[in-house]
Amino acid sequence: MASPTFRAGGALGTVLPPRTTLTDLRSRPVGELPGVGPRIEAALADLGIASLADMVSHYPSRHEDLSNVKRISELRVGERATIFGTVVSTRPVGKPVRGRAPGFTAQLYDGTGYIPVTVWGRSWLLNQLLPEVRVVASGEVQSRYGIQIVAKSIEVVDDPAGDEGPHAGRFVPVYPVNKGIQARRMRTLIHRALEAAGRILDPLPADVLVRHGLSNLHDAIHEVHFPTQRARLRAAMRRLIFHELFLIQAGLAARKARLEKTEVGGRHRGDGSLLNPFLNGLPFGLTRAQERVIEEVLDDMRLEKPMRRLLQGDVGSGKTVVAIAALLTAVEAGGQGAIMAPTEVLAEQHYLSISAALSDLPVNVVILTGSQGAAERRTALGQIASGGANVVVGTHALIQKGVDFDDLSLVVVDEQHRFGVGQRTVFREKGTTPDTLVMTATPIPRTLSLTLYGDLEVSLIDELPPGRKPVETKTVDPAERLGAYEEVRKEIEEGRQAYVICPLVEESEALEDVRAAEELREELANEIFPELRVGLLHGRMKARDKRGVMAQFRAGEIEVLVATVVVEVGVDVPNASAIVIEGAERFGLSQLHQLRGRVCRGLHPPKCFLVGAPKTDDSERRLQALEDYQDGFKLSEVDLVIRGEGTLFGSRQSGMPDLKVAKLLRDVDVLVEARREAFALVAGDPTLKRPDHRPLRREIRELLGADVEWLFRE
Numbered sequence: 001m002a003s004p005t006f007r008a009g010g011a012l013g014t015v016l017p018p019r020t021t022l023t024d025l026r027s028r029p030v031g032e033l034p035g036v037g038p039r040i041e042a043a044l045a046d047l048g049i050a051s052l053a054d055m056v057s058h059y060p061s062r063h064e065d066l067s068n069v070k071r072i073s074e075l076r077v078g079e080r081a082t083i084f085g086t087v088v089s090t091r092p093v094g095k096p097v098r099g100r101a102p103g104f105t106a107q108l109y110d111g112t113g114y115i116p117v118t119v120w121g122r123s124w125l126l127n128q129l130l131p132e133v134r135v136v137a138s139g140e141v142q143s144r145y146g147i148q149i150v151a152k153s154i155e156v157v158d159d160p161a162g163d164e165g166p167h168a169g170r171f172v173p174v175y176p177v178n179k180g181i182q183a184r185r186m187r188t189l190i191h192r193a194l195e196a197a198g199r200i201l202d203p204l205p206a207d208v209l210v211r212h213g214l215s216n217l218h219d220a221i222h223e224v225h226f227p228t229q230r231a232r233l234r235a236a237m238r239r240l241i242f243h244e245l246f247l248i249q250a251g252l253a254a255r256k257a258r259l260e261k262t263e264v265g266g267r268h269r270g271d272g273s274l275l276n277p278f279l280n281g282l283p284f285g286l287t288r289a290q291e292r293v294i295e296e297v298l299d300d301m302r303l304e305k306p307m308r309r310l311l312q313g314d315v316g317s318g319k320t321v322v323a324i325a326a327l328l329t330a331v332e333a334g335g336q337g338a339i340m341a342p343t344e345v346l347a348e349q350h351y352l353s354i355s356a357a358l359s360d361l362p363v364n365v366v367i368l369t370g371s372q373g374a375a376e377r378r379t380a381l382g383q384i385a386s387g388g389a390n391v392v393v394g395t396h397a398l399i400q401k402g403v404d405f406d407d408l409s410l411v412v413v414d415e416q417h418r419f420g421v422g423q424r425t426v427f428r429e430k431g432t433t434p435d436t437l438v439m440t441a442t443p444i445p446r447t448l449s450l451t452l453y454g455d456l457e458v459s460l461i462d463e464l465p466p467g468r469k470p471v472e473t474k475t476v477d478p479a480e481r482l483g484a485y486e487e488v489r490k491e492i493e494e495g496r497q498a499y500v501i502c503p504l505v506e507e508s509e510a511l512e513d514v515r516a517a518e519e520l521r522e523e524l525a526n527e528i529f530p531e532l533r534v535g536l537l538h539g540r541m542k543a544r545d546k547r548g549v550m551a552q553f554r555a556g557e558i559e560v561l562v563a564t565v566v567v568e569v570g571v572d573v574p575n576a577s578a579i580v581i582e583g584a585e586r587f588g589l590s591q592l593h594q595l596r597g598r599v600c601r602g603l604h605p606p607k608c609f610l611v612g613a614p615k616t617d618d619s620e621r622r623l624q625a626l627e628d629y630q631d632g633f634k635l636s637e638v639d640l641v642i643r644g645e646g647t648l649f650g651s652r653q654s655g656m657p658d659l660k661v662a663k664l665l666r667d668v669d670v671l672v673e674a675r676r677e678a679f680a681l682v683a684g685d686p687t688l689k690r691p692d693h694r695p696l697r698r699e700i701r702e703l704l705g706a707d708v709e710w711l712f713r714e
């Protein structure tokens with residue numbers, strides 16, 4: 001039976017072992033546990049476990065309910081049961097793939113009868129399941145060619161006579177394991193790690209726990225590993241989810257509080273002398289959403305506190321106008337504004353459209369990219385430094401050393417999900433606490449943006465300009481792609497234009513990509529559309545050439561533009577009404593949505609052809625989702641479900657830690673509670689200096705790392 005230390009609560013009257021925090025446990029290597037030598041250490045490292053803290057927070061993926069231990073003679077078809085028995089023999093089952101059977105069957109005997117137990121995968125177990133070895137197996141009892149168990153788990157019982165310790169009890173944890181470390185060993189090690197850890201101190205304030213009916217951290221961790229009751233296990237999980245979200249939110253709250261306190265930005269009091277003529281000169285009326293969001297942005301800019309605002313709006317919702325309004329306000333107030341885009345093509349396009357929109361106004365717009373010639377660059381840098389440049393458009397070249405602004409008071413980051421948090425920060429540091437507007441078309445469900453960008457205010461353009469038609473989207477089998485190109489030809493005969501996107505090989509646009517792109521262009525120009533003008537755009541081209549091709553496409557001189565993903569973000573040619581995406585199964589969902597967004601801007605009903613043969617369920621679901629939905633927010637939720645949420649946080653963009661237990665779509669209500677409590681706590685103690693908040697502060701530092709380093713500077 002489980003030893004008393006694994007009961008929740010720690011019995012009253014016992015002497016509590018010394019208290020420790022999870023942070024303390026991070027500096028204790030797993031090697032200190034008995035039974036962990038170099039081999040096990042390496043296997044654990046493979047699972048991302050290096051310290052006792054990692055060990056105790058390596059949570060089980062599920063629990064085996066051993067309340068249903070049966071004798072073989074008692075088994076009934078359809079039930080889930082656990083049996084103890086000895087191995088009689090084993091044999092491979094299923095059709096071998098590359099000489100290896102996909103599973104095996106072990107014949108077990110327990111004194112009351114025999115039963116075959118089938119296991120899929122995990123063939124390495126065969127080395128251990130020798131005749132006479134005692135095992136415990138559990139799974140569903142099925143009737144196929146006689147009765148058998150299809151096992152979810154099968155383990156060797158190494159010491160049948162001895163104390164089963166952590167392996168007994170009603171609920172037995174089942175951990176994510178790998179080849180080098182097996183189920184029972186993992187369970188034993190976690191048992192030992194919990195014992196070695198002693199009493200784990202709770203960094204969360206007691207009153208918060210009481211208000212939300214949460215148990216303390218120590219009990220929750222123990223309960224999650226070795227539960228005593230199903231209800232308690234659920235409560236413990238909730239406690240850990242709350243814990244995780246609370247720490248992140250407290251970190252964000254502290255960061256926000258600090259910025260608000262220490263940063264005084266310029267107050268942008270625009271007089272409308274540039275903004276009004278710009279807005280009046282637009283060839284369209286603003287949507288109500290655009291009007292509202294411009295108002296929100298300008299209100300923020302009027303304040304002394306620097307603006308930190310995230311502007312979300314689906315592809316094609318018209319974010320650029322908002323950016324220009326902000327830039328003009330900065331210029332009116334006597335400062336400089338800069339907008340940074342993730343690709344040269346997009347920077348180039350912003351430059352063209354912004355200079356065109358402002359051509360009648362006394363505003364000097366300058367572009368800075370990495371591929372400019374030395375002379376051009378020198379002139380641009382000079383104007384940026386002297387203040388001669390009022391609005392600066394560029395790529396990440398803007399944040400390089402040697403780019404000095406005279407008085408940068410507004411930074412706009414377009415397609416911000418393509419930049420890292422660090423880049424955003426460097427950009428801001430080019431000015432003195434400038435206002436910041438970050439824009440994204442990768443729609444993020446609200447719950448997620450609260451977590452990812454909890455320190456930003458959020459504006460939302462939730463309305464598309466009038467007259468936008470849904471993009472008719474079809475998945476096309478590669479064998480039928482010529483049919484898709486026939487439909488494209490019809491569009492072009494009506495006077496419209498089309499994009500053809502090359503299959504994605506690598507983000508970096510390696511040479512092979514370029515060659516593949518060139519081949520695709522050849523095929524289209526020579527075989528499919530010999531009568532049309534077919535252009536090519538890829539990331540390896542010189543800036544001048546890219547500019548030339550885009551200009552020709554915009555002017556209608558190129559009818560079909562073959563491109564790599566360089567057109568993914570923000571490129572805007574309203575006359576383009578069809579897009580063919582070759583190798584569509586290889587793109588991510590949000591990437592496909594962005595690509596498709598290239599053709600939703602005109603007045604003609606647009607078409608999108610996804611050429612691809614999905615090879616996995618996930619890629620099939622992605623393509624299906626695109627056929628079914630136009631709405632980027634809906635698509636991003638689907639994407640979250642397909643990819644799993646972890647990936648969003650693991651990415652360098654987010655600057656956020658991985659979520660281990662929380663699932664944002666599922667745990668919205670916990671997130672909202674945790675956020676409210678965290679912000680309230682930080683409001684009362686903005687630097688978390690109070691002695692009783694110290695453990696919390698240390699945990700946040702561990703979790704958010706460099707992002708909150710300042711919290712520890714004096």
Ligand code: ADP
Pocket residue numbers: 284285286287290313314315316317318319320321441465466570572574601
């Ligand atoms: P995104 O939000 O994807 O960056 P853009 O700002 O590039 O979108 O705008 C997409 C297209 O819609 C552009 O051609 C732009 O001129 C046009 N547009 C923006 N706002 C409106 C509006 N209110 N009415 C009509 N067209 C608009």
Ligand code: MG
Pocket residue numbers: 319320414570
């Ligand atoms: Mg845009």
